[in-house]
Amino acid sequence: MKARALASLAVASMVLAGCGILPASPQPAPSTYLPEPSPSEGDTPGALSPDGFTAAQRMTVRVRNIGCGFLSTGSGFALDAHTLVTNRHVVENAATVEVSTYDGRIIQAKAASTTTVADIAIVSTEQSLGAAFAVRAAADPVRGDVITVVGYPNGGRLTTASGVVLGASADPLGGAVGPVLASSVSIAPGSSGSPAFNEKGEVVGVIYAKNFSNQSFLVPISTLNTLLTEKSLLVPATDSCTT
Amino acid sequence: MNEPPVEWRFDDYTPTPRILPPRRASWRRARSALAIVAIVGLAALSAYLWSVNGTWVRQNETLRESASSLGAQLAQASADALAAQSELDDATARIRSLVNDEAQAGDKALVLTDVGAKLVECADARAQHIRYLNSASRYTAASLTANEAAVNEFCTSVIAAYVDAVAST
Numbered sequence A: 001m002k003a004r005a006l007a008s009l010a011v012a013s014m015v016l017a018g019c020g021i022l023p024a025s026p027q028p029a030p031s032t033y034l035p036e037p038s039p040s041e042g043d044t045p046g047a048l049s050p051d052g053f054t055a056a057q058r059m060t061v062r063v064r065n066i067g068c069g070f071l072s073t074g075s076g077f078a079l080d081a082h083t084l085v086t087n088r089h090v091v092e093n094a095a096t097v098e099v100s101t102y103d104g105r106i107i108q109a110k111a112a113s114t115t116t117v118a119d120i121a122i123v124s125t126e127q128s129l130g131a132a133f134a135v136r137a138a139a140d141p142v143r144g145d146v147i148t149v150v151g152y153p154n155g156g157r158l159t160t161a162s163g164v165v166l167g168a169s170a171d172p173l174g175g176a177v178g179p180v181l182a183s184s185v186s187i188a189p190g191s192s193g194s195p196a197f198n199e200k201g202e203v204v205g206v207i208y209a210k211n212f213s214n215q216s217f218l219v220p221i222s223t224l225n226t227l228l229t230e231k232s233l234l235v236p237a238t239d240s241c242t243t
Numbered sequence B: 001m002n003e004p005p006v007e008w009r010f011d012d013y014t015p016t017p018r019i020l021p022p023r024r025a026s027w028r029r030a031r032s033a034l035a036i037v038a039i040v041g042l043a044a045l046s047a048y049l050w051s052v053n054g055t056w057v058r059q060n061e062t063l064r065e066s067a068s069s070l071g072a073q074l075a076q077a078s079a080d081a082l083a084a085q086s087e088l089d090d091a092t093a094r095i096r097s098l099v100n101d102e103a104q105a106g107d108k109a110l111v112l113t114d115v116g117a118k119l120v121e122c123a124d125a126r127a128q129h130i131r132y133l134n135s136a137s138r139y140t141a142a143s144l145t146a147n148e149a150a151v152n153e154f155c156t157s158v159i160a161a162y163v164d165a166v167a168s169t
Helices: A002-021 A055-059 A221-229 B022-134 B141-167
Strands: A060-067 A071-080 A083-086 A094-100 A106-114 A121-125 A146-151 A159-169 A180-183 A195-197 A203-210 A216-220
Touching: A055 A060, A055 A146, A055 A195, A060 A083, A060 B022, A071 A146, A071 A203, A071 B022, A094 A121, A094 B022, A146 A203, A159 A216, A180 A203, A203 A221, A216 A221, B022 B141
Parallel strands: none
Antiparallel strands: A060 A071, A060 A094, A071 A083, A083 A121, A094 A106, A106 A121, A146 A159, A146 A195, A159 A180, A180 A216, A195 A203, A203 A216
16 A cells, blocks of 8 residues: 555656656747858958959059060059059169059059168059058068968969968068068069968068079068158159150 | 452444544545546646647658758759859959950050160161261261161161060060
């Protein structure tokens, strides 16, 4: 008798306790499975424009130096709608400087300023260079950092090449005041003035030379930042055909 | 003075009704109530579980159908995206090629324009030299020879530049 009573109690306890762990009915299924739109990445340097070009490619321009009896090409990149950065030697002795954008627009340069501190020139234009502009890094890259260079080697097609920073070095051409950066990025004549980007898409340097070991050299972004801050270091470039 | 023993007689026995203690009776009632509660509870639990199971099964079927449909849509969208990406890559390559062709053509046009101007200078220099020769009595032979050599050197370099420019087009 006593055992049966205990069994009944146990059953009742189990029934009552079971209510606490009973599976619940499913929640109503969602009416749509479409994800919420994510924040646009259209403003980042790596983002593609509708025509399939990245911001880094859109801000990079081909520079044509039409001198008196010679023609040379280089690269550059837009700082804003009417200002671009290239190398001093790219626009040196120019009668006219023309800029070609990634989509084939040809823009006449209005004026150029150069400096003796580094192989840098700042060129201004009447027409707009486009809508993609350089975001300058606050600090120079260090040894081992991966960089990507976008430019027009040999005056040809818009090209992207990657490598790593090999470290600070003295200017192999002996013209720069401060140290420059050596990198493993393979470049060619015509790449001069190309922007070098870090992995965040910020400009960390400006390509200006290479050596026989196929190492390339960059003007570090800190030098460019200083030049853009200290405008007195920049002087107007002279027209070689009138001097 | 001893009293005589009382004789016990069987006839004196009258059976009394058997009455359980009150405590055992209430226990039995409680036990019965518990059993009824347990049976009702189990029945309710079974009904609930059956209902919940049915709901889960129905929703599972709905979700499976929805997942299958979305999977098909996703596969189609992925295929469309790949095709669009391929077309975009082709278009981008085409743009690069056209921009490059335009830039090269611009370079060559500038070079040819420059060479053309130099050819005009060459022709002018030769015409001038012919005028010198027509008035040769006014000049020394050495100066005429020197001028001819200079004009020829200039024109040779211009013609070489022209040949190079044409060859590269």
